[in-house]
Amino acid sequence: MGLLPVVALVGRLxxxxxxxxxxxxxxxxxxxxxxxSAFTMAAALTLCAGLGMSLATRRFRRxxxxxxxxxxxxxxxxxxxxxxxxxxxxxxxxLSVTDAYFEATSAFTATGxxxxxxxxxLPLSVNAWRCFMMLVGGLGxxxxxxxxxxxxxxxxxxxxxxxxxxxxxxxxxxxxIADTARAIWVSYGALALxxxxxxxAAGMSWTDALxxxxxxxxxxxxxxxxxxxxxxxSPQIEAVSIVFMLLSGVNLVLxxxxxxxxxxxxxxRNTEAQAFVGVLxxxxxxxxxxxxxxxxxxxxxEALRHxxxxxxxxxxxxxxxxxxxxxxxxxxxxxxxxxxxxxxxxGSTGGGIKMxxxxxxxxxxxxxxxxxxxxxxxxxxxxxxxxxxxxxxRSVIAYMMMYGATLVGLTMLLLFSGLDVVTAFTAVxxxxxxxxxxxxxxxxxxxxxxxxDFQTWVCTAAMLLGRLELLSVLVLFTPSFWxx
Numbered sequence: 226m227g228l229l230p231v232v233a234l235v236g237r238l239x240x241x242x243x244x245x246x247x248x249x250x251x252x253x254x255x256x257x258x259x260x261x262s263a264f265t266m267a268a269a270l271t272l273c274a275g276l277g278m279s280l281a282t283r284r285f286r287r288x289x290x291x292x293x294x295x296x297x298x299x300x301x302x303x304x305x306x307x308x309x310x311x312x313x314x315x316x317x318x319x320l321s322v323t324d325a326y327f328e329a330t331s332a333f334t335a336t337g338x339x340x341x342x343x344x345x346x347l348p349l350s351v352n353a354w355r356c357f358m359m360l361v362g363g364l365g366x367x368x369x370x371x372x373x374x375x376x377x378x379x380x381x382x383x384x385x386x387x388x389x390x391x392x393x394x395x396x397x398x399x400x401x402i403a404d405t406a407r408a409i410w411v412s413y414g415a416l417a418l419x420x421x422x423x424x425x426a427a428g429m430s431w432t433d434a435l436x437x438x439x440x441x442x443x444x445x446x447x448x449x450x451x452x453x454x455x456x457x458x459s460p461q462i463e464a465v466s467i468v469f470m471l472l473s474g475v476n477l478v479l480x481x482x483x484x485x486x487x488x489x490x491x492x493x494r495n496t497e498a499q500a501f502v503g504v505l506x507x508x509x510x511x512x513x514x515x516x517x518x519x520x521x522x523x524x525x526x527e528a529l530r531h532x533x534x535x536x537x538x539x540x541x542x543x544x545x546x547x548x549x550x551x552x553x554x555x556x557x558x559x560x561x562x563x564x565x566x567x568x569x570x571x572g573s574t575g576g577g578i579k580m581x582x583x584x585x586x587x588x589x590x591x592x593x594x595x596x597x598x599x600x601x602x603x604x605x606x607x608x609x610x611x612x613x614x615x616x617x618x619r620s621v622i623a624y625m626m627m628y629g630a631t632l633v634g635l636t637m638l639l640l641f642s643g644l645d646v647v648t649a650f651t652a653v654x655x656x657x658x659x660x661x662x663x664x665x666x667x668x669x670x671x672x673x674x675x676x677x678d679f680q681t682w683v684c685t686a687a688m689l690l691g692r693l694e695l696l697s698v699l700v701l702f703t704p705s706f707w708x709x
Contacts, residue, residue, distance in 0.1 A: 229285035231297050235304055236278030242305055243272035245361070246312065249354040258348035263315035271308045292706060299701050302689055306330040309358050316351050317341070323678045327685050328355065333362030334692035335574060337446030337544035337661030340674040340681065344451050349432070352449040356439040362692075363443020363574040364413050364477075408481040409572075415480070417442050420469040427461040441469050444574045446544030446661045453669075454534070454547040463534045463547060474501060474541040476572030496609045497570045497581045504568055504580075509536045512557045519554050532557075540564035542576040544661025544669075551668040558664055562651060565660040576659025576691055578628060584608060585621050620696075627695045631657060631687075638683050644676075652676075656687035 250264035309329035314320055324340040331338045332355055344352065420441055424434035433449070440447040450456040454463060475498050482491045492498060513525060513532040522528035531548055538545040539561040550558050567583040569575025588606045595604050605612040632653055639649035644666070651663030652673075662669040666676070673684060690698055700706055 228296070229282045231293055231300060232278055233282035233286050234297055235300050236275050236280075236282065238301055239271060239275030239278060239304065239308060241275075242308055243268055243275055245357070246271060246354075248357060249312070249350040252353055253348065253350035256349050258350055260312065260316040260348040260350045263312045264350065264354075266315060267308070267312035270311060274308070295697055295700055295706075298693060299698055302333065302693060306333050309333060309354075312354060313351065316348065321678070323681050324674065327673065327681050329358060330685050330688050331661075332356075332358035332445065332447065334659055334688045335359055335363040335443045335445035335542075335576070336656060336659040336688045336692075337440070337542075338656060338667070338684065338688070339447065339661075339672045340676075342451065342672065342674060344449055347449070349449075353436060355447050356436040356449070359443045359445035359447055360417070360439035363445055364409065409477045412477040412480040413442065413574075416469065416472055416477075420465070423465045423469070424462065427465045428457065428459055429462060437466075438469075441466055441543065441545075442473050442574065444470065444473050444541050444543045444569070444576075444659075446538070446542075448545065454545050458547065460530055463530070466545060467534060467537045470537050470541045470543050470545075471502070471505070474569045474573050474575050476570045477574075478572050497579075497584065500584055501568060501570050501580050504564065505537060505540055508540065508560065508564055509533050512536060512560065515557060516553060521553055536561055536564070539660060539662075540568040542569060542658060542660045544655075546662065546669040549668070549670040551664055551670060555664075559651075562654055562660060562663065566654065566658050576657075578625070578658075581608070582621050582624065585613060585618065586625065588613075589618060589622075624694070624696055627699060628657075631690060631695060635683055635687050639680055642677065642680050642683070644680060652680075652684055653687055656684045657691040659688060659691050 246264060246268040250261070250268055253261040253264050306326055306329040309332065310322075310325035313328055314322060314325035317325075320341075327338075327340050330336075337359075341347070417438055420438040421431075421434050424437060424441075425431055429437065436449055439445075446453075448454070448456070454466065475492070476495070479492045479495055479498065483489050509529070509532050513528045516522055516528045516532060517525050522531070531550075534545070534547055535550045537543075539558075542565050550561070566577045567580060569577055569579060571579040571581045585606060585608065588608065592604045592606060595602060606618060607613065635653045635657070636650050639652060640646065644652070648663065648665030648667055651665060652667045655661055655663035655667065662672075667673050673681065676684065
């Protein structure tokens, strides 16, 4: 009985999702492409399923309890990709259910891993749907629900905590949690508008600008072309992409706080944002010099152009490519993937463990080294001029233990299935951290379509675990969660 009120809310979200399908359906009608019937059927089935779930559980509606938030997040992120995959499965001949669900999950989690080839030949409405799912999922449809659905009530606070990324989820920037969610979406919308206009000014068509805005602001990385940004081979377009990937990699709430303060000081003085930019600049400089010294490029400027684009793309977990960087000496692409594990800021649309956790771990390690020499010294962990509570530090350490165990466990599963170690390890890194392309058989010049069904489902689970920050999902498998 405790599950049914959550199912009732999932039903309402599915109804809203059915309305979103009208956008690609309208585009298919305007374009007269072959996917019109697929979107019509998908929208009808999704609407019927949502109404059925909602009506069947209408007697069990109630205020969300604290732990209901985690259950609602988990169910929503399992169910919505199922309906998101439906038009892909209906519209693309020969696409398996496994690959369709993988593709939709990759879109919603803003991972950017794809199992599809021949993207250039797909109907425009199908590519638009892939990109639009990424725009909605990039920040989290649950955050949107908290912002606009009053039926969540007080329980929306717990829902927001379950969905938002980062260790310090109790910090409020506005008096009401729904106002905070709206502030994040306003920042998201402002970046989206600026990105679309900038892409068009740099040389994209309005259609391409709109679609690639969806996958840039969400730090997802889908493209409507198999060659990704290599389709244009344009330094101007790559420069626009770099700027907006960097802007999207910062905590979106900082933009709202800076606007409210009428000053850039909250943004420029933020410790996490400073570390984010500093690490990326240092990595770009190092890899550029490394590639020139290794003879990969004849000039430093050419190396700098390609390095800056790909380092920012991978480190922000976007996953765009303009060149097969897997052909570089292995140090460079592996370093970029490792950057994608932690570089983006909490509160951004990026994946990974987040820069704030890395900063706290470094500070905690430093504190333990000091304690070895001075056992009685009081050395609190300080971030941004404020002491970090032991509760937060315990949460960070627990998260990192789960993170490491997840990487090892999923890698071993892929090795057991027959994948080589480079493909298995980088595929897990890329999926858990929502980066997209890995190395080996899942590198930037290929895709996940060559994986078996079992391997694809492992990668799908990895994307969901990474997007929902592990603990929000794993808590559902603990006996204490289900006790009354």
